[in-house]
Amino acid sequence: MSKITLKVNGSMHMVDVEPATPLLYILRNDIGLQGPRFGCGLGQCGACTVIINGNAIRSCIMPVSSVKGEVTTLEGISTNGKLHPLQRAWIDEQVPQCGFCQNGQIMTAKAMLDKVPNPTDTQIRETMNATLCRCMTYYRVQTAIKRAAKTIAETKPAARKGVAA
Amino acid sequence: MTSGIPKHIEEILIANRRSFLKSAGMLAIGFGVDAGALLTRAAAQVGSQVNSGGPYIDPDFHQLDSWIVIHQNNTATFYVGKTDCGQGTGTGFRQLMSDEMDIAYDQTTCIMGSTDNTVDQGGSGGSTAMERDAWPMRRVAAEARRVLLEMGSVRLGVPVDQLVVSNAVITMKNDPAKRASYGELIGDGKFNVTLTGNNVNAVTGAAKTKSVLEYKYTGQSPPRYDIPAKVDGSLKWAVDVKLPGMVHARNVKPPYAGAKLTAIEEASVRNIPGFIKVVSKGNYIAVVCEREEQAIAAQKQLKTSWERPATAPFPPSEDLFKYMRAATPTSSQRPSVTGNPDEAFSSAAKVIEADYDIPFQGHTAISGAHAVADPSNGQMTIYSNDMKSYGMRNGVAQFLGMPRDKVRVVWMEGPQGYGRTAADDAGCEAAYIAKEIGRPVRMQWMRNEETAWDTKGPAFTVKVRGGLDSAGNLVAYDYHARSCDYNHVGYNEPDTVLIAQLMGIRKDRPSAGSSATANDMYAIPHRRMSGDVVSLPLIWETPLRTGNLRDPNGPQSTFAAESFIDELAAAAKADPFEFRMKLLQGATADDSGFKRARSIAALKAVAEVFGWDARPSPKPAGKGNILTGRGVAYSFRGQSVIAQMAEVEVNRQTGHVWAKRLACAYDCGLVVNPQNLRRAAECAMLHGLSRALHEEVQFDNEKVTSVDWITHPTLRHADVPEKIDVVLVNGDPNPNRPDLPPYGGGEAALKPMLATIANAIYDATGVRIRRAPFRAPRVLAALKAAKV
Numbered sequence: 001m002s003k004i005t006l007k008v009n010g011s012m013h014m015v016d017v018e019p020a021t022p023l024l025y026i027l028r029n030d031i032g033l034q035g036p037r038f039g040c041g042l043g044q045c046g047a048c049t050v051i052i053n054g055n056a057i058r059s060c061i062m063p064v065s066s067v068k069g070e071v072t073t074l075e076g077i078s079t080n081g082k083l084h085p086l087q088r089a090w091i092d093e094q095v096p097q098c099g100f101c102q103n104g105q106i107m108t109a110k111a112m113l114d115k116v117p118n119p120t121d122t123q124i125r126e127t128m129n130a131t132l133c134r135c136m137t138y139y140r141v142q143t144a145i146k147r148a149a150k151t152i153a154e155t156k157p158a159a160r161k162g163v164a165a
Numbered sequence: 166m167t168s169g170i171p172k173h174i175e176e177i178l179i180a181n182r183r184s185f186l187k188s189a190g191m192l193a194i195g196f197g198v199d200a201g202a203l204l205t206r207a208a209a210q211v212g213s214q215v216n217s218g219g220p221y222i223d224p225d226f227h228q229l230d231s232w233i234v235i236h237q238n239n240t241a242t243f244y245v246g247k248t249d250c251g252q253g254t255g256t257g258f259r260q261l262m263s264d265e266m267d268i269a270y271d272q273t274t275c276i277m278g279s280t281d282n283t284v285d286q287g288g289s290g291g292s293t294a295m296e297r298d299a300w301p302m303r304r305v306a307a308e309a310r311r312v313l314l315e316m317g318s319v320r321l322g323v324p325v326d327q328l329v330v331s332n333a334v335i336t337m338k339n340d341p342a343k344r345a346s347y348g349e350l351i352g353d354g355k356f357n358v359t360l361t362g363n364n365v366n367a368v369t370g371a372a373k374t375k376s377v378l379e380y381k382y383t384g385q386s387p388p389r390y391d392i393p394a395k396v397d398g399s400l401k402w403a404v405d406v407k408l409p410g411m412v413h414a415r416n417v418k419p420p421y422a423g424a425k426l427t428a429i430e431e432a433s434v435r436n437i438p439g440f441i442k443v444v445s446k447g448n449y450i451a452v453v454c455e456r457e458e459q460a461i462a463a464q465k466q467l468k469t470s471w472e473r474p475a476t477a478p479f480p481p482s483e484d485l486f487k488y489m490r491a492a493t494p495t496s497s498q499r500p501s502v503t504g505n506p507d508e509a510f511s512s513a514a515k516v517i518e519a520d521y522d523i524p525f526q527g528h529t530a531i532s533g534a535h536a537v538a539d540p541s542n543g544q545m546t547i548y549s550n551d552m553k554s555y556g557m558r559n560g561v562a563q564f565l566g567m568p569r570d571k572v573r574v575v576w577m578e579g580p581q582g583y584g585r586t587a588a589d590d591a592g593c594e595a596a597y598i599a600k601e602i603g604r605p606v607r608m609q610w611m612r613n614e615e616t617a618w619d620t621k622g623p624a625f626t627v628k629v630r631g632g633l634d635s636a637g638n639l640v641a642y643d644y645h646a647r648s649c650d651y652n653h654v655g656y657n658e659p660d661t662v663l664i665a666q667l668m669g670i671r672k673d674r675p676s677a678g679s680s681a682t683a684n685d686m687y688a689i690p691h692r693r694m695s696g697d698v699v700s701l702p703l704i705w706e707t708p709l710r711t712g713n714l715r716d717p718n719g720p721q722s723t724f725a726a727e728s729f730i731d732e733l734a735a736a737a738k739a740d741p742f743e744f745r746m747k748l749l750q751g752a753t754a755d756d757s758g759f760k761r762a763r764s765i766a767a768l769k770a771v772a773e774v775f776g777w778d779a780r781p782s783p784k785p786a787g788k789g790n791i792l793t794g795r796g797v798a799y800s801f802r803g804q805s806v807i808a809q810m811a812e813v814e815v816n817r818q819t820g821h822v823w824a825k826r827l828a829c830a831y832d833c834g835l836v837v838n839p840q841n842l843r844r845a846a847e848c849a850m851l852h853g854l855s856r857a858l859h860e861e862v863q864f865d866n867e868k869v870t871s872v873d874w875i876t877h878p879t880l881r882h883a884d885v886p887e888k889i890d891v892v893l894v895n896g897d898p899n900p901n902r903p904d905l906p907p908y909g910g911g912e913a914a915l916k917p918m919l920a921t922i923a924n925a926i927y928d929a930t931g932v933r934i935r936r937a938p939f940r941a942p943r944v945l946a947a948l949k950a951a952k953v
Contacts (some may be wrong), residue, residue, distance in 0.1 A: 001438065010406055017456075017458075018438070018458065021458045022458065025456075025457050025458045028405075028457075029407075029456065029457055031611075033398070034398060034400075034401065034402070034404075034405040035398035036534060037402075037404065038404070038532055038533070038609065039531050039532050039612075040612040040762060040873060040874060041461075041611060041612055042612055042873055042874075044612075044873060044874040044875065045531060045874055046521050047531060047532065073398065074396075074397070074398035075398040075399075077395070078397060083396075083397060087396045087397055090300045090396040091388065091390070091392055091393055091396060093397075094392060094840055094841075094844055095392075096251065096392055096395050097250075097251035097252060097394065097581065097844070097845070097848050097924070098170060098250060098251030098531075098578065098579070098580055098581040098582075099251060099391070099392070099395035099396075099578070100402070100531050100532055100578075100579065100580040100581070101531045101580075102395060102396060103398070121887075124882070125882045125883045125885070126883070128882040129881050129883045130881070131399075131882065132531065132874060132879060132881065133531065134529065134530060134531040134580065134581050134879060135531075135852075136848045136849075136851030136852050136854075136855060136880055137252055137580045137844075137848055137883050138846075138851065138881070138882050138885040139847055139851065139886070139889050140844065140847070141882070142882065142885060
């Protein structure tokens with residue numbers, strides 16, 4: 001066991017665990033977060049996705065001792081109680097069926113939009129391709145990503161104006 | 166919103182719901198007085214309040230109070246015995262019940278599927294939520310309205326016929342200033358109204374339900390109430406339950422089907438920190454540790470010895486269909502015969518015949534099966550996403566030999582449940598281990614267990630023969646299915662759940678299984694429909710166990726039947742859409758559900774939205790690498806009618822198939838929530854597409870080798886069509902009739918998809934693929950063999 005310090009959604013946490021333990025179990029069982037989920041434990045499905053240094057990371061295969069940087073989970077992407085545009089789009093499009101995989105869909109999409117604010121259909125399909133959904137909500141996920149990208153693009157100039165003023 | 170627990174979940178845990186129910190039917194007692202604070206779902210799960218109760222008496226479906234509670238703030242909570250697998254049925258129930266009660270939808274919440282809180286309506290299954298189970302809900306809501314109007318009449322001192330009600334406020338027609346809200350009349354008190362009816366589906370009060378024309382919320386699309394908490398991370402799922410003293414368990418499954426355990430070396434895991442125990446009986450083994458990652462390590466590290474069975478438990482998957490065709494049936498269904506098929510075949514101008522094969526396909530839920538079991542106070546509470554929570558309660562009680570009233574199941578949301586998933590197995594396993602070690606236990610299956618050992622949709626091989634007359638009319642038809650479905654496991658049976666099988670518990674008589682035939686309304690003068698069930702050599706302790714998977718035989722039988730109708734159309738040189746229409750229009754009589762008329766309406770509607778290109782298939786040979794084609798298929802499930810069309814692109818060089826465009830016309834009778842039905846249809850169509858293009862359980866002759874998302878692939882983002890159109894059709898001859906019933910919506914849209922895609926591939930390439938799934942190498946081999 002070793003003491004490991006993690007920054008998650010803006011807060012510091014210290015845990016005393018085996019260093020090889022996948023980050024997923026620490027987030028869920030020690031820090032009490034439930035956005036990231038166990039789907040496969042193999043990095044194949046994406047249900048466990050978190051964002052570290054701007055990248056979508058599969059926390060089920062990431063040893064906790066290898067985490068370098070702040071971890072953002074689904075719980076951490078809303079700001080001051082205001083949903084992220086992706087979460088808003090997910091509600092507006094009524095995306096989920098069971099909803100179990102949607103953490104991975106939203107977090108993978110967020111990492112993509114943070115880098116590529118206006119992705120093409122092909123970029124969406126390629127970036128999202130390894131994020132699985134067994135209810136097959138893919139069609140709506142893709143629609144919601146485009147909706148969120150539009151919302152983000154529309155609000156950005158206003159925000160800049162606000163800063164300038 | 167982000168920090169909140171949804172209101173509907175908070176209300177499930179009103180501390181004294183149980184005592185409220187216990188005294189239902191007795192003297193009215195003010196509920197509000199001692200209701201106490203609302204517990205959050207999270208608090209209740211970790212606190213002792215929830216499990217200190219018991220015995221867990223069944224809520225009495227004959228009491229109106231079991232179904233509806235009206236609060237002082239003029240809101241209502243509906244308690245229903247159903248579970249929502251993600252199609253938004255809870256939202257639909259609220260719409261219907263709000264309409265019947267004349268209360269605003271936003272003033273209501275819906276609690277579902279926890280065995281000591283809600284009446285037993287069986288949980289979910291068979292797409293019956295709106296079609297069957299919403300009826301008692303509509304009737305009890307109508308009864309509540311009737312009783313409240315009587316109370317209003319007493320309060321306001323005028324007869325009921327001088328009152329009107331809107332948004333849960335009763336007013337006098339002549340003097341609208343005189344009013345009484347539902348909350349004022351009964352707020353948190355009891356109705357004490359006894360209902361009649363022999364069973365939960367027949368339950369009714371004295372009130373009549375409304376004409377559907379009077380419905381205000383039904384037919385609208387309020388957004389699903391469960392979605393916000395699913396996208397902000399605040400929902401507590403069954404996987405999130407944590408209890409004080411809870412430990413983590415993992416199974417150690419046999420390495421081969423039918424293997425006999427000969428030794429366990431517990432010393433091999435004692436060095437793992439947090440190791441507690443190896444729990445084992447017969448061939449069942451689980452490891453238990455303090456922490457989750459420790460249990461996973463112990464699962465991998467435990468040394469065990471096993472003996473192979475004397476004979477191979479099954480043939481390898483590449484020999485499955487050869488085996489199935491040669492096997493002696495374990496049962497045969499009595500053929501259903503119209504006219505004289507043999508004579509008609511002998512006089513037919515043209516006879517064709519084809520065989521279709523569909524392999525085992527898995528549920529393969531996105532997460533491993535799981536449950537948490539709490540044995541505190543000599544009772545057993547199981548937190549589970551099993552869609553049949555009531556069945557789990559009974560199954561666990563029998564399996565553990567505990568009285569029913571000491572066992573309850575709290576239903577919580579989980580990964581998709583489209584039938585008999587391994588959630589049943591995990592519930593029994595968690596409960597068994599919890600009882601053994603006396604601590605709360607969280608059980609979860611790993612990916613390889615879930616994919617290999619979850620129940621499978623049965624494999625089918627179907628032979629179909631058809632005879633055309635000289636004018637190209639279908640005059641003789643013979644459909645014969647063989648399903649590999651012997652010992653099909655039921656839901657939560659204490660003698661078929663996997664842990665029971667591994668412990669050597671056996672049913673006296675294994676389930677016969679089924680080889681249901683296809684569903685269509687075609688007028689074929691001479692027809693025979695029949696089916697056999699065959700068995701694999703090993704039927705117990707095998708990962709190749711069959712169970713219900715979303716319309717259990719529908720996708721298989723419809724793949725064969727609707728592919729063959731296309732083959733007949735091609736043989737008759739007829740347009741496949743017109744060929745079907747002619748078969749439907751060949752009769753004039755209809756059944757009580759008007760399925761023939763509704764089938765015609767659905768086919769017409771899908772052709773219109775899709776823009777059907779009328780001509781015989783196949784399309785004249787295309788040039789270039791990408792060949793395009795369109796296909797159609799249709800079926801019904803129960804009373805729900807579905808017609809689909811697809812446009813596909815087939816890559817001649819790789820065999821890759823992409824469904825570029827899908828369309829369906831769906832007639833589910835009365836539509837409660839159009840948006841939810843469209844979403845369910847879209848997703849069911851893509852589930853069908855996944856089964857058409859990707860899904861197959863593979864195995865050697867002793868174990869399943871499909872163990873993850875590489876070896877049991879599924880549909881992905883890149884497979885998704887550019888466009889999906891869903892048209893909701895009402896093909897009832899009297900579409901505005903006041904008694905138009907709702908039919909099931911969750912499954913039927915999957916059913917024709919395998920055939921739709923196969924027919925489109927044929928149209929594009931002239932090559933008929935009769936073996937699912939249509940993975941690229943299989944399609945490429947077929948194209949090469951046909952020199953396309």
